[in-house]
Amino acid sequence: MTNELNRRGFLASTMATAGGLAFLGPRGAFAQDGQTLRFALSAFPPNFEAWTSTGTAAGTIKLLMHRGLLSYGPDGMLRGELAESWEADDEGAWVFKLRDATWHDGSPVTAEDVAWTIAEVANPDNAAFRQGQLSLITSVETPDDKTVRMITDEPLAVLPGWFAHYHMPILKKGEPKDTRIGAGPFTLEEIDRGVSISLKAYDGYYKDGLPKVAGIEAIVYADENLRVAALEAGDVDLAEYVPWQAMAQVEENDALKLDVVDGPFMYLTFNASRPPFDNPLVRRAAAHAIKREDIVAAAFYERGGSLEHLPIAEQSEFYNPEFSNAWNYDPEKAQELLTEAGYPDGFTCTMLSTAQYGMHQSTAEVCQAYLSMIGINVQLDLPEWSSRVQKGNEGQYDLAIMGTTADNNDPDGLVNVVDGSLPASFVRSFGMPTPEITELFARGRASFDSAERKEIYRELERVAIETAPIVGLAWRAQGYGMQANVNGFSNLPGQLTFYSGITMEDTFFG
Template identity: 80%
Template sequence: MTTGFNRRRFLASTGAVAGGLAFLGPRRLMAQEGGTLRFALSTFPPTFDAWTSGGTAAGTIKLMIHRGLVSYGPDGMLRGELAESWEVDDEGAWVFRLRDATWHDGSPVTAEDVAWTVAEVQKPDSAAYMQGQLARITSVETPDEKTVRMITAEPLAVLPGWFAHYHMPILKKGEAPDTKIGSGPFMLDRIDRGVSISLKAYDGYYKEGLPKLAGIEATVYADENLRVAALEAGDVDLVEYVPWQAMAQIDENENLRLDAVDGPFMYLTFNGSRAPFDNPLVRRAVAHAIKREDIVQAAFFGRGGALEHLPIAEQSEFFNPDLANSWNYDPEKAMALLAEAGYPDGFDCVMLATAQYGMHQSTAEVCQAYLSMVGINATLDLPEWATRVKKGNEGQFDLAVMGTTADNNDPDGLGNVLDGSLPANFSRSYGLETPEISELFAKGRATFDNAERKAIYKQLEEVAIETTPIAGLAWRSQGYGMKASVSGFSNMPGQLTFYSGITLEETLLG
């Protein structure tokens, strides 16, 4: 196995070698004069399981309580968390060296905790979001309490990014996945199920002087208009999922601040386990049937853009301009593809979305209207979010509206929505195998040379456009609203916007 210059150069370019943090030093009393932040959640977390996907609100709570080996900083670069450094050794294994950190019960975080976490996530019945990725780790060694050595069957250039995901925190050995004991900046204080979650600062947190807040009171405001009204009235300090129709009024209010980034995207998933969406011609027909500009206007009030290819941003070095309009609006082509697939008169189906988030419902309604024009009559199923997640995980739909981000800003981060070899998850099409795409993802993960990776991911995009495991719909702006006096909180760049809860450790009330 080659481990020479190319691999080291790759690590340096991603910031992975210098994983140390500047905040290490003698412990001192935490600055608790920051008060309690009142945070308006869009929904109550459908699960507290640390390793499963339950949406952004659940992820934000995880980022208060838990920490992984690494994470992302506000600049979008990998940084150390429980690991102070990481590198590939001369035998091709990834080696993580742990810092001094403790669990909320005061016991130390050790290499055994990391090894146990990996083993638990790897179990076929774990339901962990990253189970498919971590299954590629063949063994984990713990030479001492602070060293973790992960051995893989083939080189894995992207492995550190897996451990930066907010669905991949390290748990204390022996704890249940829904444990409230973590190593993060805040400890769970109390839960009023369906209503609110109270957290208090952990005074043993490994970052000196953090968190700056004494606590966080996270209250559910499922109605997006009530969320905005609560912020304007001063009832809360910070809100997630600012509705697009309210972004301008928050931005223009001198007492408030809007922090919005482009990165999340809307798309359609399919039930590939049964007809008609087991047929790639039908899926591609759907991709050509929808005029995406109408989604941008109806759902996002113009704060977004049409997405007629895989969700690789134009600013990315992996963007392919010659593929940018591959799923363009072309109803005649859509009808021709349906006829070729054996459905010249169209068909009836059920489209899953949710009424809890207005942009999901509006996106579904636009898709429904355009699909009807080519003979696809879609009945909308619009349950609340937790039920929508359950139905998506269990394949109780024909096609579904979904909105998310990639796992990170690297094309490998698109595996969470494209790779059919991964376990069933509501963010992906159900029962849809993608052998060519899965093989190309594996090839990209094993490649450290950047030019080679670009060629691999372009080939992957070409295959995806032809087979249509998802249908891209629209980029969208994602916004947090807050009082002007709130400092330190940052909306993370691009695909990392849903990681923004990591910055709550730095947040302060003025």
């Protein structure tokens, strides 16, 4: 009885169904403005594979074309998309009820599409972002076209959130994973590789009256200064990744608006498949060698903060103050750890970052300078973003600079950054098993009791501090700039900022 009450309480407090957010009625007029939104994209997507993690710019394009079972609203709360409701039944299985929706070819979205998507993503040969999590779904039942029942061996309190991520859209059964056919608000019309992506409003979208613009022209401005110049000149209506040095000038321009939130973070990843970073003492030495205030100043113009622990925000109920300075700047301790690890004179290594995003390069340069002070001679590798992603996936580095957010504001949202049991990905360390952490994540996601979860994640952070599967460096602000007449777009709160493309369906001129 106690477990049942805990489960129901958990559902009521954190994962309420989307009944109040249902999109009712037949589709009405779309593209109310009749205009095309010009969006400054920071990078051309390395590919259009729906389930692969290839960065935020690619994720934004996915959010225009595709939809998952769930998503997040501007308030940061989980909401229904292709699913109009979801709940755990008395046997612990998650049951999703689908709404009436169609693919871009006009055919209906069905439970069979969802079941096929889950099977494809869970296939270990697929290298999908959610492969590790969806492999925990042991079977999927489709009693009718609108019902999907997901069965797991153990209770999974966090399962609905897996289906809200922009790398976890539902695809039509049998379509290739880079298909242009989605169920989102826009259809992909034209690609000018490396230059722009043109999308057109889908007149069969399941939300009445949306999208509010006739189309989106996503134009690549890889140079952040040119991206700001295009915004100031009126050549684009909306721009992602406003660089930190330009945020004040955008705020002070009466013709523009800046929507900025804190949430993303910068961190170090390591290639643990070979020395020297296979040794946790060396990883901890790197953690204590770096003065993070200098990263915040150099890379983010003071729009951020030091991060000396796992990226769990101070405002979170899961924040552990005893770990707040666990990886503090302490060069003497760093030198002692290097000596203990067998490297008293240091060593030479390669640090992977990218020159495409100034904050990545600046963070790398600060780290390079401080690591040299304890005898670690760092050579920087700064390719463009798509090459940086590939090198990260393949382990072509010794240590690397990375910046991202957690999947959501729950500690389980860090699983893709920290859990070494998942397939290789540029967002986490390469070749680094994390058995204790993997087991603690499993315990945390199985519990519906908040107090129990807090204790589990406290122990997980303690283990992470000791083993350093990643090393936190800095929190950072994340900003979108837009013309003053652009409305409806919202930069989602905290760790959800990279989901903000979901609100382009609501964006309009006025």
